[in-house]
Amino acid sequence: MAGQKGKQTTLGNFLGEKKNGGNKAAETAGNIRSYFGNRKDKKDNSNDKETEATETAVGDKRKRPESANQKDDNDETNKKFKADKEKTKEELEKDEELKETKKPKEELEEEDEEIKEAEEQEKEQNREQQEDKTAAHVMACFSTADTKSKLGMTWKEGDDVPYSVLCKTFEACEATTKRLEITEYLVTLFVEVIKKKPTDLLSTLYMCINKLCPDYEGLELGIGESLLMKAVAESTGRTLKVIQKDYHKTGDLGTVAKNSKSSQSTLFKPKRLTVTHVFKTLTKIAEVKGNSAQANKVGHIKGLLVACEDNEAKYLIRQLEGKLRIGLAEQTVLSALAHSIVLSKPESAKMKTEQKEQKLTYAVDLVKSVYNQLPSYNMILPALLEHPLDELKERCKMRAGIPLKPMLAHPTKSLTEVLDRFEGHPFTCEFKYDGERAQIHKLPDGSTKIYSRNSEDMSIRYPDVVEKLKKWIKPTTSSFILDCEAVAWDREKKCILPFQVLSTRKRKDVKEEEITVQVAIFAFDCLYMNGESLLQESLRTRREKLLEGFQETENEFFFAQHMDTDNIEDIQTFLDVSIKKNCEGLMVKIYDGEEASYEPSKRSRNWLKVKKDYLGTGGVGDSMDLVVVGAFLGKGKRTNVYGSFLLGCYDPNSGDYQTVCKLGTGFSDENLKDFYETLKNYTIPTVPRYYQIGDNPEAPDVWFEPKVVWEVKCADLSISPRYMAGVGLVDETRGISLRFPRFIRIRDDKEAEDSTTNEQIVEFYESQSNGHD
Numbered sequence: 091m092a093g094q095k096g097k098q099t100t101l102g103n104f105l106g107e108k109k110n111g112g113n114k115a116a117e118t119a120g121n122i123r124s125y126f127g128n129r130k131d132k133k134d135n136s137n138d139k140e141t142e143a144t145e146t147a148v149g150d151k152r153k154r155p156e157s158a159n160q161k162d163d164n165d166e167t168n169k170k171f172k173a174d175k176e177k178t179k180e181e182l183e184k185d186e187e188l189k190e191t192k193k194p195k196e197e198l199e200e201e202d203e204e205i206k207e208a209e210e211q212e213k214e215q216n217r218e219q220q221e222d223k224t225a226a227h228v229m230a231c232f233s234t235a236d237t238k239s240k241l242g243m244t245w246k247e248g249d250d251v252p253y254s255v256l257c258k259t260f261e262a263c264e265a266t267t268k269r270l271e272i273t274e275y276l277v278t279l280f281v282e283v284i285k286k287k288p289t290d291l292l293s294t295l296y297m298c299i300n301k302l303c304p305d306y307e308g309l310e311l312g313i314g315e316s317l318l319m320k321a322v323a324e325s326t327g328r329t330l331k332v333i334q335k336d337y338h339k340t341g342d343l344g345t346v347a348k349n350s351k352s353s354q355s356t357l358f359k360p361k362r363l364t365v366t367h368v369f370k371t372l373t374k375i376a377e378v379k380g381n382s383a384q385a386n387k388v389g390h391i392k393g394l395l396v397a398c399e400d401n402e403a404k405y406l407i408r409q410l411e412g413k414l415r416i417g418l419a420e421q422t423v424l425s426a427l428a429h430s431i432v433l434s435k436p437e438s439a440k441m442k443t444e445q446k447e448q449k450l451t452y453a454v455d456l457v458k459s460v461y462n463q464l465p466s467y468n469m470i471l472p473a474l475l476e477h478p479l480d481e482l483k484e485r486c487k488m489r490a491g492i493p494l495k496p497m498l499a500h501p502t503k504s505l506t507e508v509l510d511r512f513e514g515h516p517f518t519c520e521f522k523y524d525g526e527r528a529q530i531h532k533l534p535d536g537s538t539k540i541y542s543r544n545s546e547d548m549s550i551r552y553p554d555v556v557e558k559l560k561k562w563i564k565p566t567t568s569s570f571i572l573d574c575e576a577v578a579w580d581r582e583k584k585c586i587l588p589f590q591v592l593s594t595r596k597r598k599d600v601k602e603e604e605i606t607v608q609v610a611i612f613a614f615d616c617l618y619m620n621g622e623s624l625l626q627e628s629l630r631t632r633r634e635k636l637l638e639g640f641q642e643t644e645n646e647f648f649f650a651q652h653m654d655t656d657n658i659e660d661i662q663t664f665l666d667v668s669i670k671k672n673c674e675g676l677m678v679k680i681y682d683g684e685e686a687s688y689e690p691s692k693r694s695r696n697w698l699k700v701k702k703d704y705l706g707t708g709g710v711g712d713s714m715d716l717v718v719v720g721a722f723l724g725k726g727k728r729t730n731v732y733g734s735f736l737l738g739c740y741d742p743n744s745g746d747y748q749t750v751c752k753l754g755t756g757f758s759d760e761n762l763k764d765f766y767e768t769l770k771n772y773t774i775p776t777v778p779r780y781y782q783i784g785d786n787p788e789a790p791d792v793w794f795e796p797k798v799v800w801e802v803k804c805a806d807l808s809i810s811p812r813y814m815a816g817v818g819l820v821d822e823t824r825g826i827s828l829r830f831p832r833f834i835r836i837r838d839d840k841e842a843e844d845s846t847t848n849e850q851i852v853e854f855y856e857s858q859s860n861g862h863d
């Protein structure tokens with residue numbers, strides 16, 4: 091038997107040849123069967139078990155009521171299974187033959203490769219944990235005393251936390267790129283707040299992540315710059331023209347506000363700002379609605395600006411803009427919170443370094459895992475402050491009504507890659523529906539909510555779904571959280587419509603009677619049921635709960651089509667059927683055991699996505715979602731609109747955007763007109779300091795705020811001195827760029843911070859050079 095690489099080639103070829111339908115496919119079929127023969131052989135020698143699994147899969151499907159189309163799929167699948175069962179004996183004989191002829195050297199090589207791959211995967215999974223451990227080690231030896239004086243933390247116990255202290259901490263964080271140093275500053279701040287004014291911890295923490303409340307409550311800052319400029323001008327006595335000119339020069343309205351304040355003489359000294367006062371005022375500003383909203387907002391902003399001293403105006407304006415950009419990733423804030431809870435307890439001073447380190451590591455793991463299940467500081471903070479750490483899990487359980495960050499999948503570019511990754515694990519394949527992620531909650535009081543992948547409340551966008559969902563729920567199901575995809579649906583033809591149709595559905599102020607694009611819900615996971623979290627259960631158990639607790643309802647609600655097999659021909663057939671049914675491809679997921687648990691917010695290797703478009707291309711396994719950071723004015727046919735665009739990816743560690751390509755293809759004339767109209771609202775006078783643009787001699791004609799995300803496909807990726815994506819990760823000075831990028835669609839379900847990260851770009855680049863497929 092050939093080594094791992096050989097196996098990939100054989101299968102890769104097979105898939106290509108199968109498409110052409112030539113005789114070669116039949117010739118190579120023997121190789122494929124032997125490949126799977128050996129794979130099965132490793133897992134389990136029993137033919138019975140294989141047959142049993144096949145029967146269960148088919149049985150599973152028969153249990154469910156099906157629409158006409160789905161029934162066709164299952165019939166096709168069943169026929170395929172029958173043919174396959176007959177092949178099994180032949181396969182096993184081939185296995186035996188191959189076992190005897192196998193050369194020990196090749197066996198060793200194969201094992202080496204497997205070990206290497208497993209190590210790679212483990213390395214990646216452990217990286218974040220390792221960073222947490224290093225931080226725990228450093229923090230165990232850390233004394234907040236030095237940092238405290240550096241940050242001027244001298245306010246009196248019981249007094250409100252001064253805003254100046256928070257701004258000094260921001261300044262210190264902004265001045266470094268080292269995550270550990272940032273953690274030290276935050277821990278110092280949080281420990282001090284916990285000791286002197288614990289009730290201010292919540293507002294302090296929200297200010298650090300520049301939010302006002304949990305995402306699902308939907309209250310956001312992000313005041314337009316013209317309003318902010320007006321407020322700065324009016325509160326400092328400078329003209330709007332001068333403010334605009336300064337902004338054009340610096341590209342940072344915060345700095346303009348700070349400089350404007352320092353050149354202003356004040357007759358009386360207003361009361362110093364406190365964190366809680368600023369937080370409450372920011373909340374009021376975000377809440378203001380109605381006719382005089384603008385004037386009201388300006389009034390509040392001016393009130394704050396007048397009281398600002400030193401660098402406070404700079405951070406206040408940035409907070410109002412909704413972009414603090416001082417390199418504070420939420421994960422760092424969570425770690426710092428966990429550390430400070432431990433370090434603020436008097437007993438921590440008595441602990442030996444090793445013991446403290448263990449406690450810190452435990453606290454970080456605990457706080458992160460609880461936050462993943464209940465992403466609400468409003469609920470977690472009181473439990474952390476008022477009760478022992480050990481009780482946190484019990485006190486802060488996931489519940490219906492609080493959306494979790496969904497589990498995400500890893501891209502692959504061949505079925506072979508999927509089978510290699512999942513070798514030895516039972517896995518299941520599901521259709522990858524092409525619509526919008528929908529997390530559906532039913533609370534014990536009977537109310538229902540639908541949340542987007544960003545935890546936005548979408549219940550108002552889907553009033554028709556909310557109205558009908560009681561029909562799908564069996565009487566035994568009182569509360570639940572379902573993970574689903576909402577797709578555009580043709581009620582007459584009873585089939586899925588392409589994503590483009592869904593994107594024409596209204597997103598705001600949707601009235602049931604005006605809905606033109608109908609949706610159907612495809613449920614693929616059940617995360618919570620009747621008061622119990624199912625996250626730790628295997629996918630098999632979660633799917634059982636899903637099938638038990640709900641019923642398919644024509645034109646409205648379906649279980650995701652699935653197939654449990656490791657036979658590549660079946661998977662290929664299933665993939666083909668999924669594409670015929672307007673799906674994007676398959677999701678392949680580990681089915682049993684610990685790795686089959688649900689991992690909120692993680693892009694996990696236990697869920698793999700296989701998109702038809704990327705199979706066998708030898709290029710990149712997925713499209714990317716990139717932020718439009720600039721544009722070049724069009725010429726010729728594209729005069730009066732932007733002709734091409736500069737795109738960037740996101741670096742979650744620094745909060746920066748790194749340029750990744752210039753994009754000029756894939757657009758219709760209509761697209762270009764629309765984009766010109768939308769994007770011109772986001773133009774900014776100069777390149778912001780949080781854009782890493784490198785030495786590209788071709789600067790765009792206009793720069794944009796990071797607001798618009800587009801899905802882009804490319805042929806491959808290469809190292810380039812002109813772009814900055816992943817700079818420092820693969821090459822010290824050069825970044826990675828997309829070659830032959832093409833526009834696919836707008837991703838208005840994604841914020842700029844949800845775009846493809848610099849590390850994902852590096853992964854795409856590296857997987858391409860590993861030569862999979």
Ligand SMILES: Nc1ncnc2c1ncn2[C@@H]1O[C@H](COP(=O)(O)OP(=O)(O)OP(=O)(O)O)[C@@H](O)[C@H]1O
Pocket residue numbers: 497498499500520521522523524525526527528543575614650677699
């Ligand atoms: N059966 C399924 N299981 C899980 N996710 C599914 C399924 N069918 C469709 N999806 C959709 O596919 C997405 C998984 O792909 P991924 O994790 O990469 O999200 P993404 O970044 O939005 O990428 P994509 O552009 O591929 O949707 C999910 O967010 C979900 O919306």
